[in-house]
Amino acid sequence: MYPLRLLDRSHFEKLVGIPEAIEGVEQAYRLFSRGEAGVFPVIVHQFEPGRREMDLKAGHLAGAGVFGMKMLGWCAENPARNLPPLAGLIIVMDVDRQQPLGILDGTPVTFLRTGAAGAIGARTFARKDSRTALIVGAGNQGRAQLLGLSFAMPQLETILVADILESQSARFVEEQQALYPRFKLQAVPFSGLSRATEESDLIITCTRSREFFLKKEWVSPGTHINAIGADMPGKQELEPALVASAKVFADSATQVVAKGECQHAAKLGLVPAERITEIGTVLEGMKPGRLSAEEITLFDATGMAIQDLMVAAMALNRAEKKGIGTVVHF
Amino acid sequence: MYPLRLLDRSHFEKLVGIPEAIEGVEQAYRLFSRGEAGVFPVIVHQFEPGRREMDLKAGHLAGAGVFGMKMLGWCAENPARNLPPLAGLIIVMDVDRQQPLGILDGTPVTFLRTGAAGAIGARTFARKDSRTALIVGAGNQGRAQLLGLSFAMPQLETILVADILESQSARFVEEQQALYPRFKLQAVPFSGLSRATEESDLIITCTRSREFFLKKEWVSPGTHINAIGADMPGKQELEPALVASAKVFADSATQVVAKGECQHAAKLGLVPAERITEIGTVLEGMKPGRLSAEEITLFDATGMAIQDLMVAAMALNRAEKKGIGTVVHF
Numbered sequence: 093m094y095p096l097r098l099l100d101r102s103h104f105e106k107l108v109g110i111p112e113a114i115e116g117v118e119q120a121y122r123l124f125s126r127g128e129a130g131v132f133p134v135i136v137h138q139f140e141p142g143r144r145e146m147d148l149k150a151g152h153l154a155g156a157g158v159f160g161m162k163m164l165g166w167c168a169e170n171p172a173r174n175l176p177p178l179a180g181l182i183i184v185m186d187v188d189r190q191q192p193l194g195i196l197d198g199t200p201v202t203f204l205r206t207g208a209a210g211a212i213g214a215r216t217f218a219r220k221d222s223r224t225a226l227i228v229g230a231g232n233q234g235r236a237q238l239l240g241l242s243f244a245m246p247q248l249e250t251i252l253v254a255d256i257l258e259s260q261s262a263r264f265v266e267e268q269q270a271l272y273p274r275f276k277l278q279a280v281p282f283s284g285l286s287r288a289t290e291e292s293d294l295i296i297t298c299t300r301s302r303e304f305f306l307k308k309e310w311v312s313p314g315t316h317i318n319a320i321g322a323d324m325p326g327k328q329e330l331e332p333a334l335v336a337s338a339k340v341f342a343d344s345a346t347q348v349v350a351k352g353e354c355q356h357a358a359k360l361g362l363v364p365a366e367r368i369t370e371i372g373t374v375l376e377g378m379k380p381g382r383l384s385a386e387e388i389t390l391f392d393a394t395g396m397a398i399q400d401l402m403v404a405a406m407a408l409n410r411a412e413k414k415g416i417g418t419v420v421h422f
Numbered sequence: 423m424y425p426l427r428l429l430d431r432s433h434f435e436k437l438v439g440i441p442e443a444i445e446g447v448e449q450a451y452r453l454f455s456r457g458e459a460g461v462f463p464v465i466v467h468q469f470e471p472g473r474r475e476m477d478l479k480a481g482h483l484a485g486a487g488v489f490g491m492k493m494l495g496w497c498a499e500n501p502a503r504n505l506p507p508l509a510g511l512i513i514v515m516d517v518d519r520q521q522p523l524g525i526l527d528g529t530p531v532t533f534l535r536t537g538a539a540g541a542i543g544a545r546t547f548a549r550k551d552s553r554t555a556l557i558v559g560a561g562n563q564g565r566a567q568l569l570g571l572s573f574a575m576p577q578l579e580t581i582l583v584a585d586i587l588e589s590q591s592a593r594f595v596e597e598q599q600a601l602y603p604r605f606k607l608q609a610v611p612f613s614g615l616s617r618a619t620e621e622s623d624l625i626i627t628c629t630r631s632r633e634f635f636l637k638k639e640w641v642s643p644g645t646h647i648n649a650i651g652a653d654m655p656g657k658q659e660l661e662p663a664l665v666a667s668a669k670v671f672a673d674s675a676t677q678v679v680a681k682g683e684c685q686h687a688a689k690l691g692l693v694p695a696e697r698i699t700e701i702g703t704v705l706e707g708m709k710p711g712r713l714s715a716e717e718i719t720l721f722d723a724t725g726m727a728i729q730d731l732m733v734a735a736m737a738l739n740r741a742e743k744k745g746i747g748t749v750v751h752f
Contacts, residue, residue, distance in 0.1 A: 135462040165520025179521040190495025191509040422527050
């Protein structure tokens with residue numbers, strides 16, 4: 093018998109916020125570059141493409157003494173049924189004893205660690221004088237990205253928000269403006285994306301698109317792009333020529349070529365793997381990041397199990413100290 | 423929010439026994455052969471080979487409307503720490519809503535579904551007039567295999583038990599004889615394996631060996647062998663020539679070539695993939711099983727996620743009806 097701690101959304105939200113998530117995800121990226129963490133091949137299964145999909149990410153973090161996995165399911169019809177579209181679980185296990193330590197609701201961890209990934213990408217690669225950011229995709233991930241930016245890029249002034257459903261971006265701005273009084277939030281029409289793009293120093297794409305909507309000609313020199321949405325075969329947000337013209341960074345080079353934004357440019361032979369630099373190597377000072385104010389930089393993030401595991405392990409650690417969560421004996 | 427049911431060992435043992443596990447595993451094998459179930463590539467990580475290992479098996483069962491995964495860790499030092507060597511969890515998810523249905527302790531499910539696999543292998547391929555069975559490996563899996571045989575092969579009379587640690591086989595016989603008064607259990611020395619093998623109609627190997635110990639010349643015509651132990655790269659119980667001389671059946675041809683007993687014979691070019699018949703195709707009547715009383719048949723079982731998921735889903739179903747388990751809201 094061993095104790096197994098369960099953390100639901102409300103438990104998790106009491107334990108880890110965006111600053112801690114950023115710290116954890118940065119640590120995961122660094123350990124990965126140092127060879128002290130690894131990810132296993134991601135398993136993706138599309139029961140009905142664009143309607144019912146699952147993915148399973150697993151990995152290990154020698155540095156933190158944990159390993160485990162996250163399994164998420166996504167169903168497009170769920171909101172109409174009054175159910176969350178995305179649901180799943182994270183299991184954290186202990187390397188030494190090879191036993192489960194805890195189980196967490198996978199969605200709040202995913203929300204926070206993806207917001208953290210965007211924040212780290214922006215902080216590492218965007219120009220320090222960035223003033224205007226554009227978020228394309230006014231859904232939950234748009235919220236996570238804004239939360240990340242608010243912590244990592246306080247110098248921003250204007251946040252433009254676009255969504256293919258204009259009611260979504262309007263609602264997003266109305267709801268989120270109150271949370272971030274420091275920023276000026278503004279909904280922009282999806283049809284006017286070219287102008288919004290030109291004005292932006294930082295662009296974050298976080299949609300479920302399967303066709304690119306961001307064209308190379310719209311993006312000004314010096315822009316940094318966080319490509320967050322494409323994380324499965326078939327998903328796409330950027331014109332391949334834009335990817336090819338940018339200096340490309342990734343969470344995992346293997347993953348982004350297989351199923352991130354880079355999958356398309358790679359298939360066309362436009363982005364050879366040796367042109368993709370992993371963010372951990374930049375954070376560790378092993379490789380350079382942005383070299384000039386004119387470069388277009390791109391951070392392609394597909395999400396790695398070690399991000400989830402690091403954030404989940406932090407939460408479990410704190411939960412144990414504070415006596416938070418439901419403990420069952422297995 | 424959705425309800426999530428947790429079943430620990432004591433819950434599970436109230437819900438599913440060996441007859442139900444055999445029914446579930448047989449159903450999983452059949453659905454797999456009909457293309458109504460699938461498994462994803464197994465993830466194996468040896469933190470320290472032979473001391474700390476994990477594996478993660480995932481799959482889906484369209485027929486049963488569920489998918490999910492099992493993650494197990496194994497640590498050789500745990501018994502000395504008064505901890506179970508094997509521990510882990512199973513997550514069952516619902517295909518329609520893509521949400522978790524429940525979490526189960528992975529070890530009792532693994533115990534029962536592996537016993538069921540052996541039982542189905544024996545019932546399907548062993549000669550009906552089999553009287554003597556030999557179990558090599560007097561550990562937990564030996565117990566599971568004996569439990570499976572007691573249900574599926576009631577015609578057996580003598581069960582020989584061998585283990586490289588002779589105290590283990592003596593203890594096994596003493597403890598298990600009381601549970602199965604119908605059988606005559608008898609410990610045989612590991613050094614006398616050649617004689618025990620010759621006398622046996624049915625041989626079950628379920629050790630953690632990494633070198634073969636069962637030689638071709640010891641096995642009599644007409645014998646059926648269940649090769650249960652080898653389920654990771656590097657594990658081995660049978661001489662490759664023995665595998666090559668047998669009519670080979672498998673749970674999954676892909677898995678047994680990658681990491682089952684067949685890995686070694688396949689590497690030596692002795693067992694081409696087209697010579698391996700999946701058990702589900704035999705159960706479904708698509709392919710023949712044993713054709714004569716002289717053939718040596720071999721069932722190589724590495725364990726498939728769909729076995730665990732089917733048995734776990736049965737348990738969750740019954741648990742819901744009977745109100746058993748711990749329900750948390752996630």
